[in-house]
Amino acid sequence: MSLFAKNVSATITNFVLVGIIEIESFRYVCAVLALALFSVALFMTSMIVYIIWTEKSLQEPMYILICMLVINGMLGNSSYFPKLAIDLLSGCSTISLAECLCQSFCLQLYAWVEMYTFTVMAYDRYLAVGHPLRYHTLMTNITTQKISLAIYVLNVVKVAVSVLLTSKLTFCGVNINNVFCEIVSLQPLACSDITINTIYGNTWTLLDSISCLLVIVYSYIRTVIICLKLSAESSLKALHTLMTHILAFSIYGVTLLFVNFRNRLNRGSASTKLDVIIPLIGLGIATSVNPLIYGIRTKALREKIVCNLYKMAGKTKFKKRLNW
Template sequence: MSLSLKNISVTHFVLVGLIEIESFGYVCAVLALALFSVTLFMSSMIVYVTWTEKSLHEPMYILICIMVINVMFGNTSYFPKLAIDLLSGCSTISLTGCLCQSFCIDLYGTYEIFSFTIMAYDRYLAVGHPLRYHTLMTNITTQTISLALCVFNVVIVTVNILLTLRLTFCGVNINNVYCEIMSIQPLVCNDITINVMYRTILTLFISIVCLLLIMYCYLRTVVICLKLSAESSHKAIHTLMTHILAFSIYIVTVLFLNFRYSLSTGSISTKVDIIIPLIGSSIATSANPLIYGIRTKALREKIVCNLHNWHTKRIK
């Protein structure tokens, strides 16, 4: 970066990804709105039935409810703006708007792995210590742990945004369809060593700790399931496979999204570089409510029952 650019004051960025897909922008906008609507509906139903049905006032369903609320938050920070920008033909975003969207997306993404960690631990306790489960993992304990991790998450993401605020930007073209810290770092003029170190250390710490806990809990739960009766083992493994499926999709999409940053500039086409975060983010922010809503029997039955009752009342 030449020194002559150092004093440029950037107030707006250009989302190059939106320009690259503008030829089929209306199709993408309709798909984004459809996916957002379906995910929001399913998430709302899960939250509603968990809140209203006393039989679902258990740690596992509370954790699923908290997770889909996080998904709703992530969806709201991503899909509506994407659809509006595509329909209006707008491809710019203010610095403030960019940092706000980065904050929301980081908050969603980081809290997601925390949610999976708590859920893995909850299933391990439920299968491995059934007699002490309701003492070890109460509803209050679940809510307290979730709230504490939420506060911790807000703090670490806020620090990352504050570190970004002190930087000077020389470029305006963001090679993405939305704003995130990793996408705007190549546009920075001054030294970003502190930012990179903070993000790297934090990412490694959270990833290693959470992944080790999740793997330990899942492996221990599988081993215990193999020693149970056929009926108990089938039920426990079905629930466990639902969590593993959702977690696997999360991990794959995270790796998929980060894959583009490991590639050197010019090694892939601009359109492909744009499609990667477009598809990856869409999957990451919509898969979980559908998986838990369909595969979790108690939730599925309550959702279907409520929909049937609403339909019956409407007809009358």
């Protein structure tokens, strides 16, 4: 590397989030929407986690995995929504390298934990429908908890290595064409060799994506085939649960593909308002929609949520009467 490149990279301590500048004209609207979406997702996630934690009848593998999924969604939400709202309200469009790497770590961890969790959920439903008599020995609560822990440990290590490799790079560019930081946005700004980073990232992406998708597709197909042989009532119940998983996974998958293609197609080009808003809305929906999908479409959760809301409303009315 040239002495000039070293000097330039040494002076770069902050990056510019060009996306923040692009939506400057309606930043207050975006900030309010970001906070509203974050608040709704936080409330629904808290309700689901509380209900699953307190209701013994719901402490089984399927609901433990749903709990893990919505908590992971809040990790993704929390990694960029609060900062985005603060940046929009304050007019700040810069981010330090340390903050950028931290945000990249959280977003990447969210994405891969989500993929792995959907994979385990698909296989769990296949076992529940295909092997009902052996299901409670094949998939116990302890087994589910161990799998969940393994998913986080594996992905924390994997993503930490990716972020560590990126932190070793020297940077000559400062403009990130997005409203948040991620590894694929940082690497094009490097003036040092990124071959190892690219090989490491692409290898894990291909291996994880292909293996997870194979398990998911196999589990879905096998579950549908088995459902066709069941009674009408059992078949409808199993297919309803399966469709909930497919809906949630489809939203996640489409969003992830769109964001990745957008990053590769626009690499090095100037951002436009449309290029910023569409991925922002997509990622916002992907990280926020799971609590709504599972809270509305899962009967046991829906009934408990409605019951708790009625209790909260009743207590509020009672307190108002006392104050009156």
